[in-house]
Amino acid sequence: MRTSMFRSVETAIRRASSSSTTSHIVRRSYASGSHPERKVAVLGAAGGIGQPLALLMKLNPLVSSLSLYDIAGTLGVAADVSHINTRSEVKGYTGEDQLGQALEGCDLVIIPAGVPRKPGMTRDDLFNINAGIVKGLAAAIAKYCPNALVNMISNPVNSTVPIAAEVFKKAETYDEKKLFGVTTLDVVRAKTFYAGKAGVHVADVNVPVVGGHAGVTILPLFSQATPAGSNLSDEEIKALTKRTQDGGTEVVEAKAGKGSATLSMAYAGAVFADACLKGLNGVPNIVECSYVQSTITDLPFFASKVRLGKNGVEEVLGLGNLSDFEKEGLENLKAELKSSIEKGIKFANS
Secondary structure (H helix, E strand, C coil): CHHHHHHHHHHHHHHHHHCCCCCHHHHHHCCCCCCCCCEEEEECCCCCCHHHHHHHHHCCCCCCEEEEEECCCHHHHHHHHHCCCCCCEEEEEECHHHHHHHHCCCCEEEECCCCCCCCCCCHHHHHHHHHHHHHHHHHHHHHHCCCCEEEECCCCHHHHHHHHHHHHHHCCCCCHHHEEECCHHHHHHHHHHHHHHHCCCHHHCECCEEECCCHHHEEECHHHCECCCCCCCHHHHHHHHHHHHCHHHHHHHHCCCCCCCHHHHHHHHHHHHHHHHHHHCCCCCEEEEEEEECCCCCCCEEEEEEEEECCEEEEECCCCCCCHHHHHHHHHHHHHHHHHHHHHHHHHCC
16 A cells, blocks of 8 residues: 555656656656666755655655755654655754755755745745745855755745845855746646646646746746637636635635645645756756746746756746736736845845
8 A cells, every 4th residue: 555655646746747848758767767866955854845845855766865954853854754665865954063964965955944924924024034044055055065956945935046046156156057946836736726627637737837936926827728728718817827826825824824835835846856856867858937047038037937957957948929918917027026036135145
């Protein structure tokens, strides 16, 4: 039964991470053949996102060494996860004095550290706490594993990615190809909501999501969704867009103060991390949406489809043809996204 459960989880992640433009060859590569040694660190591993994310990364056969770090509670999580009979060796690290050990030799660092959103909490409230946490972790990454890919989950991503970029610049280690804001949960939600409304199998759905990772900055491109939902009205598309933008609030309110979107975020984080590892390993045609340094708009950071490879970002893909509704949404998000970016840069340089 346990083997069957592991296979079903693995299959779900594989399908999600290959349901965009990834070939059938890529799908098979997830669970077969030999893989290079890859060390992955989860910073914030004892938290609400960190614990399920640690579990999912332990299930990933592309990971040979899993490093779990938090300011407290990490050793128990590491001991628990280490008992799972999969490839990776697990080590737990606690406190700032062990952060360097956790990071040394990492190929990929995933950052879900910080506080989650609670009812009534704004993105500004999150910023006031999480910005400092991210700044400190980024400084440690620059020192101990400057060549690692960095997957930023800590909110507000629209600001924390620019913060990390500025820290890396100061340390003279910045490589724009290796810093990612994880927006995969927006894609996961858009796929799920679209499939339900269009009446198509969710495993066959792909929906690009561009812009940022908060509220109106999240812009799902349902006009480019596959399979096409030709039966959906303009009002239904608007409603799907609004629900995708408000997905995090929907979960926060449903949990009534007892949590945020921790489980779905952990899943989305595992999907994107898997895509990054495949890219590092030379698997071709790995395309996911991510918030990265970009020139496809006049904003310095922007989420769009990105082709992943051995160096991280191989290519930032264009937006394609947009509907009139999406063109309007694109213009409407720019001011807020620009403000969030500038806020992060200002904090990092203060």
